[in-house]
Amino acid sequence: MTKGKTTTPARAKQRKQGMEPTVSVGAGGEWHQSGGSDQARLTTNQGLSLSDNQNSLRANSRGPTLLEDFIIREKITHFDHERIPERIVHARGTGAHGYFELTKSLGKYTSAKVLTEVGVQTPVFTRISTVAGGSGSADTPRDVRGFAVKFYTKEGNWDLVGNNVPVFFIQDAIKFPDLVHAIKMEPDRAFPQAATAHDTFWDYISLTPESMHMVMWIMSDRTLPRSLRMIEGFGVHSFRLLNAAGDSTFVKFHWRPKLGLQATTWNETVKLAGADPDFHRRDMFEAISSGAFPEWELAVQLFSEEDADAFPFDHLDATKLIPEELVPLQVIGRMVLNRWPNNFFAETEQVAFCPSHIVPGMDFTNDPLLQGRLFSYLDTQLSRLGSPNFHQLPINAPKCPFANHQRDAHMQMAQPTGRVSYEPNTLAADSPREHPVDGFHSAVSEETGAKGRIRPERFADHYSQARQFYRSQTSCEQTHLASALVFELSKVEHPHIREAMVGHLRHIEEDLAQRVASGLGMTELPPAPASAVAVQDLAPSPALQLIGKMKDTLEGRTIGLLVADGSDAGSIEAIAKAVLAAGANVKRVALNIGDVKLSDGSHLKIDGQLAGMPSVLFDAVAVILSKAAAVMLSEESDAMDFVRDAFGHLKAIGVDKGGEFLLNKAGIKHDAGVMAIGALERFIAAAKTRQWDREASVRTLA
Numbered sequence: 001m002t003k004g005k006t007t008t009p010a011r012a013k014q015r016k017q018g019m020e021p022t023v024s025v026g027a028g029g030e031w032h033q034s035g036g037s038d039q040a041r042l043t044t045n046q047g048l049s050l051s052d053n054q055n056s057l058r059a060n061s062r063g064p065t066l067l068e069d070f071i072i073r074e075k076i077t078h079f080d081h082e083r084i085p086e087r088i089v090h091a092r093g094t095g096a097h098g099y100f101e102l103t104k105s106l107g108k109y110t111s112a113k114v115l116t117e118v119g120v121q122t123p124v125f126t127r128i129s130t131v132a133g134g135s136g137s138a139d140t141p142r143d144v145r146g147f148a149v150k151f152y153t154k155e156g157n158w159d160l161v162g163n164n165v166p167v168f169f170i171q172d173a174i175k176f177p178d179l180v181h182a183i184k185m186e187p188d189r190a191f192p193q194a195a196t197a198h199d200t201f202w203d204y205i206s207l208t209p210e211s212m213h214m215v216m217w218i219m220s221d222r223t224l225p226r227s228l229r230m231i232e233g234f235g236v237h238s239f240r241l242l243n244a245a246g247d248s249t250f251v252k253f254h255w256r257p258k259l260g261l262q263a264t265t266w267n268e269t270v271k272l273a274g275a276d277p278d279f280h281r282r283d284m285f286e287a288i289s290s291g292a293f294p295e296w297e298l299a300v301q302l303f304s305e306e307d308a309d310a311f312p313f314d315h316l317d318a319t320k321l322i323p324e325e326l327v328p329l330q331v332i333g334r335m336v337l338n339r340w341p342n343n344f345f346a347e348t349e350q351v352a353f354c355p356s357h358i359v360p361g362m363d364f365t366n367d368p369l370l371q372g373r374l375f376s377y378l379d380t381q382l383s384r385l386g387s388p389n390f391h392q393l394p395i396n397a398p399k400c401p402f403a404n405h406q407r408d409a410h411m412q413m414a415q416p417t418g419r420v421s422y423e424p425n426t427l428a429a430d431s432p433r434e435h436p437v438d439g440f441h442s443a444v445s446e447e448t449g450a451k452g453r454i455r456p457e458r459f460a461d462h463y464s465q466a467r468q469f470y471r472s473q474t475s476c477e478q479t480h481l482a483s484a485l486v487f488e489l490s491k492v493e494h495p496h497i498r499e500a501m502v503g504h505l506r507h508i509e510e511d512l513a514q515r516v517a518s519g520l521g522m523t524e525l526p527p528a529p530a531s532a533v534a535v536q537d538l539a540p541s542p543a544l545q546l547i548g549k550m551k552d553t554l555e556g557r558t559i560g561l562l563v564a565d566g567s568d569a570g571s572i573e574a575i576a577k578a579v580l581a582a583g584a585n586v587k588r589v590a591l592n593i594g595d596v597k598l599s600d601g602s603h604l605k606i607d608g609q610l611a612g613m614p615s616v617l618f619d620a621v622a623v624i625l626s627k628a629a630a631v632m633l634s635e636e637s638d639a640m641d642f643v644r645d646a647f648g649h650l651k652a653i654g655v656d657k658g659g660e661f662l663l664n665k666a667g668i669k670h671d672a673g674v675m676a677i678g679a680l681e682r683f684i685a686a687a688k689t690r691q692w693d694r695e696a697s698v699r700t701l702a
């Protein structure tokens with residue numbers, strides 16, 4: 001029996017080529033698809049053509065399945081082993097291919113070709129991740145974002161394995177397993193998933209004063225990104241650049257997004273996790289698929305040993321940053337992500353980044369966190385990917401020639417020939433050899449002093465840069481930070497942990513401590529712990545703000561239009577045209593999916609149903625409704641949520657008369673961010689940013 005023909009392009013092509021599968025019905029009513037003689041065959045892994053992929057081999061039609069059935073055993077065995085261990089941290093990630101193009105040579109400082117050959121495009125694979133959650137967790141928890149870039153250079157792979165925050169929680173890698181155990185879900189109850197708002201995290205942090213600078217960053221809106229295309233990336237540690245003469249210069253790497261920074265509000269983030277758990281991954285997929293390629297500038301901070309000695313902190317301490325005002329950034333290139341992976345598992349899941357992957361002309365520093373990382377990644381990848389040959393996977397293999405005498409082991413894909421698998425040798429003329437001049441060299445350095453488990457005294461200042469960060473924020477950002485701390489600590493069950501944290505905040509800013517304490521219902525401020533050194537008043541650094549780095553653009557943003565039968569066709573067309581011209585996308589939302597019939601009788605295709613496409617998915621909204629539709633929607637709680645959330649999340653709202661009726665029904669008062677849709681220019685300008693002035697009218701601030 002042949003079933004009905006459908007008209008998808010793939011089916012039409014198959015039909016044209018005479019390859020449309022025949023569908024037949026088996027004895028038990030099950031459907032079988034079988035191909036003609038030209039059709040690719042379904043086989044076992046040994047190439048055996050299958051006659052039936054729907055029934056296992058049974059002793060009789062209702063009898064037991066036979067052990068003899070090697071076909072079901074092969075298929076299910078493979079399936080049983082499909083999952084590999086997920087990354088212990090950064091399990092949830094989104095990756096894409098692209099290129100890095102150097103625009104300014106660092107030839108004075110390094111011999112690395114990737115940093116000296118201006119105009120050359122080096123292929124890259126970039127993976128952006130959350131840290132705490134499992135691979136199936138939502139994209140939008142409050143969390144640091146990993147920002148890992150693999151450059152496939154002519155001289156070997158260079159991995160810049162950074163985060164979207166320029167500092168880290170701890171100064172020494174020996175603390176990392178404890179930190180991660182404290183962040184992850186608690187071991188006796190297996191929750192909370194992907195969240196720092198719980199006792200074990202804050203217990204550990206309250207006992208780790210060196211984390212206080214990082215605490216300021218993670219409690220800021222930097223950890224609530226609107227899009228992965230709108231975050232910065234930082235290499236965090238100082239690395240070294242080495243020129244041909246062997247001279248060494250310190251370097252810090254920064255990625256800066258072309259679209260500027262943008263964040264969501266906390267309440268929006270909470271709702272986004274339900275509305276679209278894949279919000280960031282989908283955004284990246286859609287941007288790349290539509291040709292709006294995500295782009296970042298690569299910038300460096302360069303400084304000498306003498307410069308470093310004069311800094312009021314130690315640059316080997318990963319809890320410190322070098323303010324841009326102290327060492328300005330130099331832009332040296334750009335990265336464009338222009339190709340989505342062919343297969344998520346093969347590429348995004350199996351990619352293995354490692355901070356120890358550097359190329360000639362670069363070297364590490366003695367940062368004790370970096371030194372530990374140099375060991376950890378290869379070690380974990382041996383267990384995650386199951387064999388020391390994972391460098392042969394296409395996503396991990398260098399794109400330049402590579403050869404050595406390492407042999408065999410699980411999943412060896414290469415077939416080296418000949419007798420010689422050692423070096424030096426006289427028996428193989430074409431054997432790979434050392435290259436003393438342009439091969440990899442470490443920086444020459446002398447190490448003196450007493451061996452021991454000793455933290456440098458210069459690492460002892462744990463609060464000054466935290467204070468500098470807090471004081472550098474706009475008052476609105478300071479408020480968000482204080483509210484985040486109140487939220488997080490309110491989830492902590494043990495009062496002594498809350499008190500310990502507020503005690504630390506007193507060293508950062510008394511006012512912050514006071515705001516958080518009253519938000520937590522404390523009647524008096526707990527004592528501050530002893531600080532190892534006096535806290536300094538460092539000059540504020542406006543570059544640390546997120547708001548200061550937002551761009552006045554609608555590029556990469558999405559505007560939602562709430563419409564219904566009878567909506568004004570002219571208004572919808574005008575707004576869609578203006579929004580598209582400004583570089584944003586438009587999505588049309590109505591009560592039901594399908595079409596709506598507009599005022600002029602034309603039909604408008606709808607992108608999403610109201611219940612499945614709430615306003616949290618948009619950067620600004622317009623509500624264009626006939627009076628009758630507005631009356632009908634004012635009875636719909638999803639429509640009320642649509643406008644109330646857009647208002648509460650500080651978004652620009654454009655309305656016609658029907659839209660205004662709906663807003664009134666929702667109890668929304670007009671402010672500068674709510675305007676008649678006729679004022680298109682004003683709407684477009686307002687849609688580029690959040691309506692910060694509205695915030696005090698919509699929530700009680702910490």
Ligand code: HEM
Nearest residue numbers: 087090127146147148162163168173176236372373376380
């Ligand atoms: C500056 C501090 C750090 C940064 C910026 C950082 C960044 C990252 C990033 C971006 C990833 C995800 C890579 C990917 O997308 O596959 C990652 C994974 C990982 N990190 Fe870190 N990390 C830091 C500190 C550490 C430390 C101190 C350790 C251990 C001593 C560590 C161990 C790991 C491990 C085991 C993974 C999983 C790797 C894998 O399975 O492929 N990290 N880190």
